Amino acid sequence: GAGVSQTPSNKVTEKGKYVELRCDPISGHTALYWYRQSLGQGPEFLIYFQGTGAADDSGLPNDRFFAVRPEGSVSTLKIQRTERGDSAVYLCASSLKGGASAFFGQGTRLTVV
Amino acid sequence: AQSVTQLDSQVPVFEEAPVELRCNYSSSVSVYLFWYVQYPNQGLQLLLKYLSGSTLVKGINGFEAEFNKSQTSFHLRKPSVHISDTAEYFCAVSDPKKTSYDKVIFGPGTSLSVIP
Numbered sequence: 001g002a003g004v005s006q007t008p009s010n011k012v013t014e015k016g017k018y019v020e021l022r023c024d025p026i027s028g029h030t031a032l033y034w035y036r037q038s039l040g041q042g043p044e045f046l047i048y049f050q051g052t053g054a055a056d057d058s059g060l061p062n063d064r065f066f067a068v069r070p071e072g073s074v075s076t077l078k079i080q081r082t083e084r085g086d087s088a089v090y091l092c093a094s095s096l097k098g099g100a101s102a103f104f105g106q107g108t109r110l111t112v113v
Numbered sequence: 114a115q116s117v118t119q120l121d122s123q124v125p126v127f128e129e130a131p132v133e134l135r136c137n138y139s140s141s142v143s144v145y146l147f148w149y150v151q152y153p154n155q156g157l158q159l160l161l162k163y164l165s166g167s168t169l170v171k172g173i174n175g176f177e178a179e180f181n182k183s184q185t186s187f188h189l190r191k192p193s194v195h196i197s198d199t200a201e202y203f204c205a206v207s208d209p210k211k212t213s214y215d216k217v218i219f220g221p222g223t224s225l226s227v228i229p
Binding site for chain 1: 164205216
């Protein structure tokens with residue numbers, strides 16, 4: 001597609017539920033990043049994929065968070081047993097081969113009630 | 114670990130006036146530096162980047178930034194702002210020495226409000 005697409009744009013879920021957030025990167029981009037942005041703060045790094053593998057997952061806050069990119073294109077961020085503190089905008093970005101000239105999607109606003 | 118400080122959380126400025134948004138980063142032997150802009154209800158967009166070479170970097174929409182290694186700063190400037198520049202601006206840094214491409218660390222952001 002023309003840009004990075006994230007779905008859904010908004011997600012409201014109950015505490016304790018499982019959620020999946022999807023990212024469709026720009027076609028041909030091998031690098032894919034997930035960030036989390038809380039209100040009034042800058043984006044916080046979660047995980048970076050180069051192709052199908054996670055090159056750096058040091059930003060995942062705990063084992064409730066997991067991300068996959070099985071075919072090196074679409075990625076899914078999975079959050080188990082959601083907590084109210086998980087509420088944030090989750091941003092996805094992609095770049096041609098790794099580099100900060102990444103293109104960001106508009107994010108998924110997750111609200112845990 | 115790298116970190117980024119943006120001392121001004123909000124900067125109001127009159128239209129057509131100059132503006133400077135300040136950014137300081139934690140010291141390192143070498144860094145890559147970036148400014149991103151986030152317009153209301155839109156995604157992050159790269160304004161400019163410093164990787165190496167000239168310390169004065171020009172970006173889109175008339176913005177420029179100057180890398181100052183001794184002061185570990187990368188301030189963003191524009192000589193004359195427009196209403197359309199109202200947005201959140203994020204300074205970011207990454208470490209070019211990592212074997213795989215490194216994550217980008219963002220600052221907390223500066224909200225620029227241009228007053229008519």
